[in-house]
Amino acid sequence: MQIKRYEVRSTQEALTKIKNDLGDDAVILSTKRLKGGKLPLLEVTAARDEDEKKISIHEASEKQKSEITIRPDFDAIRGELQDMKSLILDLRKEEPMRSELRQLKDYLVNFADVLGTWEKNLYPGAPSKIYYRLVANGVSRERAYKLVNTIDTIDSFDTTVKLLEDTITKTIPVTNKKKRKGIIAFVGPTGVGKTTTLAKLAAHYSMSEKLGVGLISADTYRIAAAEQLKTYARIMGLPIKVVSEKEEFRKALNLFSDKDLVLVDTPGKSRSDTGYTEKLRDFLNVGVPVETNLLLSVTTSRENMLDTSSRFGVVNYDNIIFTKLDEATGFGSMYDVIDHVGKPVSYLTNGQNVPSDIEEANPHRIAKLIMYQ
Ligand SMILES: Nc1nc2c(ncn2[C@@H]2O[C@H](COP(=O)(O)OP(=O)(O)OP(=O)(O)O)[C@@H](O)[C@H]2O)c(=O)[nH]1
Ligand SMILES: [Mg+2]
Incomplete structure (x- = not known):
């Protein structure tokens, strides 16, 4: 804005001067009669809005630049703050529980x-x-x-x-059945030791306990998985059936109806495989009791074991088997899992050797592990 002050004798004189100096768009800000002179005198102050847009900041001289005021766009900032506020409120609405x-x-x-x-x-x-x-x-x-x-x-x-x-x-609840009979399935995340544990138990019950044992591999996702169990079955001289569907599973169970014990291996899947635990539950639901064991590796974190035990909750497993005790540094997390899950522990495994590296769960032994290791 350009402001100019004039001392004139009449309004007409003021208007002419203002128009010449400031142009048609000028406005009169004030008019004041000055006292003291012989002739009447007027003080007129006029102003003109300068067209700031014509001067780009790049073209402006240093002086002009210093005169250009950078006015923050308060409306835009206010708008953005409002958006952020509603976003936060929405997020709170979405996951208040979490x-x-x-x-x-x-x-x-x-x-x-x-x-x-x-x-x-x-x-x-x-x-x-x-x-x-x-x-x-x-x-x-x-x-x-x-x-x-x-x-x-x-x-x-x-x-x-x-x-x-x-x-x-x-x-500490445990399932300490001296002689196991029936159908026993092994479930759990990848690599926890399902197949190895099954092989250890197959060897123990067929050789030491002299039970009639049949093996079923439902792990057809990886060719090597069924082969792994087939190899164990061949070495131990035990019958094995590889099944991929529920109907085949039923048929295999019928085939092994004369066995004392049928051990069922299932595939491990990563947690990103959605619907896996539900499919597993449906698969194992064959109308006859299947004692399901969830395997948890003690080498994983407490949070991981707790999360896995909850994730497999839909399978409604009966027991927990803690594996890889030989590689773990502390066993206290087993207490949290047992307390959280409230299901009995059936076995502990402590090495890769088949059939030796497995023991039946014993409450006193588990308490000692929790307290002393
Ligand atoms: N140190 C140690 N290793 C074990 C134990 N049990 C199994 N393993 C090893 O862990 C690895 C995985 O064992 P698997 O029996 O194939 O595991 P899995 O749960 O069947 O794996 P997926 O079929 O891939 O889901 C193998 O190298 C086993 O030798 C154990 O008690 N201690
Ligand atoms: Mg396996």
Whole structure:
């Protein structure tokens, strides 16, 4: 904007001057009669809007550039803020549970930490040492705290450890059937040891227990998978059927109806394969009881085992088998899984050797693993 001040004798004189200087678009901002002179005098202030658009910032002189004010586009910013706000609100609407659960989890973890420290100060002896040992072994802080909280008599460290060992032993459910009979299926993620565990049990029950054993491989996704079991069957002299559909599975079961024990191998699939667990459930639903074992490798994280145990929930598995104990560094996570799943443990496997590297689940042995390793 260009502003000019004029001292004139009449309005007409002012208008002429303004028009000459500032052009037709000029406007009069104020008119004031000046006092003190012999002749009447007017002070007229006029202004003209300068056409700023004609000067591009590149063409402008340094002076002009310094005069150009960069005005932020508040309306645009306001609009963007509004968009962001509604986006956040929408996201909250979409997954309120997830974010709330996350908050709740963080809260619980912090809470358990605080309580752990508090407990340490309250009983500077055995319970706090046990709490930290359990956590170091892989038990979650929440469950370690709950366990330590069951100790009501404070004694020496060794006595207190023994007390807790007994408590844990009582909470571990196992399926300790001396002689297994019926149909037993093995399910779980890829590479956990389904086929190897099946082979170990096939060898044990056919050779040591002298049971009539039949093998079924439902793993037709990979040629090598069925071949792996066929090789074991050949070495052990056991009959085997490879099936890909439910009808074939039924026929194979009929064929093995004279067997004491039928062991069924299933394919492992990655978690990205949607619908896999549902298909597995439908496949195993053949109208006769199939005892299903979910295999979990202790070499994977606690979160991974918990997630897998939930994912396979649709299969409604009966037991858990923990595998690869020989390669794990801590066994505390088994406590979390058992506590979370509430299903019995049937076996523990501890090596690649068939048939030796397997043991029946024993609550006291599992409690010791959780507490001492
Ligand atoms: N260290 C160790 N290795 C094991 C154990 N059980 C199985 N394995 C090994 O883990 C690998 C995978 O075993 P598989 O029996 O083929 O696993 P799977 O679950 O049948 O795998 P998929 O059929 O591919 O889903 C092999 O190298 C086995 O020797 C165990 O208890 N300890
Ligand atoms: Mg396999």
